[in-house]
Amino acid sequence: MSTTDSCCTCATLLTDVKVPYDAESEKPLLHNRRLECCSRQICATCQYQNPRFQSYCPFCQISSGPSALPKDGLRLPPSYTRSPQSSSRGRAESPPPSYADAITPRRLPDPSTGTAPPRHTEDTLHFVGSQDSLQSLSLAYKVPVPTLRQHNNLYSDQLLVARKWILIPKSHYTGPSLSTPPNPDEEERKTKLRRWMVATKCADYDVAALYLKGSDYNLDLALQAFRADEEWEKNHPMHGKGKDGDGRRQRLGTGGSLAGQIS
Structure with a gap:
């Protein structure tokens, strides 16, 4: 020693x-x-x-004495990489399971991905409206709020706003849906409005609706019209430095984007 x-x-x-x-x-x-x-x-x-x-x-x-543990000790967890010994013996190790395989079709998130509602499901399909909340849906379908969260993979009540539809579990409700399916044409118009606002970085909904209506909801034409107007306003700035008869400053124009002129 x-x-x-x-x-x-x-x-x-x-x-x-x-x-x-x-x-x-x-x-x-x-x-x-x-x-x-x-x-x-x-x-x-x-x-x-x-x-x-x-x-x-x-x-x-x-x-070294009587024990419930294995004689050679605890074995290490299996490796996901193919070892030389396994390849030499001709045994191919299976790859790790895919994360997507563990998600059932009803668990797929709907918001922002455009995922369509499931065609074959035994649950009741509810299309989420602007006034819906987990508490109101719980009262309408008599389903506990925790069950709605778990069944639709909702970790927070605020996530319902981004959903287009949710599933009401058949274990609690088997009747017809209490919602109205959305109009495909209206959904397409809303999608174009959002894309226009993102492309132009203009967050004014009224301005977006004005340009899209003027182009018959042709997104490319609406974007071209907005950029043409922006270019014209950039080359022809508006000056509002005059004064009226009362001595107060008179605002002749706001300049900048069309959103400022409408507001």
């Missing part, structure tokens, strides 16, 4: 360990133990305080 050897559990130098003795015979009850599996040492004090260490290695998880 070296003078620098220490216990692998309490980190006490083995030379400083107080070995427990029998009060009657004054013989040592235990001795420092060297583990056969990894050559570490456990002091007599740790073995006395925790009798399991007398026949067990806490690092290799191997027991």
Whole structure:
């Protein structure tokens, strides 16, 4: 035993360990133990305080006496990479399971992805309106709010605003839907309005509706018209520095985008 050897559990130098003795015979009850599996040492004090260490290695998880653990210790988790031994034996390890396989069709998120409602489902399909909330849907269909969240993969009540539809579980409701399916033409117009606002960086809904109506809801023509107007206003700025007869500053024009002129 070296003078620098220490216990692998309490980190006490083995030379400083107080070995427990029998009060009657004054013989040592235990001795420092060297583990056969990894050559570490456990002091007599740790073995006395925790009798399991007398026949067990806490690092290799191997027991030298009767134990419920496997004889060779706990096995490592399987590797997802193909090892040379498996390839030489001709056994091909299966790849890890795909995350998409664990998501059922009814769990697919609908907002912003344009996912269509499921065609074949035993649940009741409810199209979300602007006035709907989880509490109102819970009262209307007599379904607990936690059940609606879990069934539609909603982690927060505010996420309902981004959904176009949700599923009412058949375990709580089997009647007809209490909502009206959206008009495809109206949904297409709303989609074009959102795309126009994103492309032009103009958040004014009235301006977007004005340009799209003027182009018969042709998105390309509406974008060209807006950019042409912006270019004209850039080349012909409006100046509002005059004063009226009362001495007050008169605003002759707002300049900038058409959104400012409408407002």
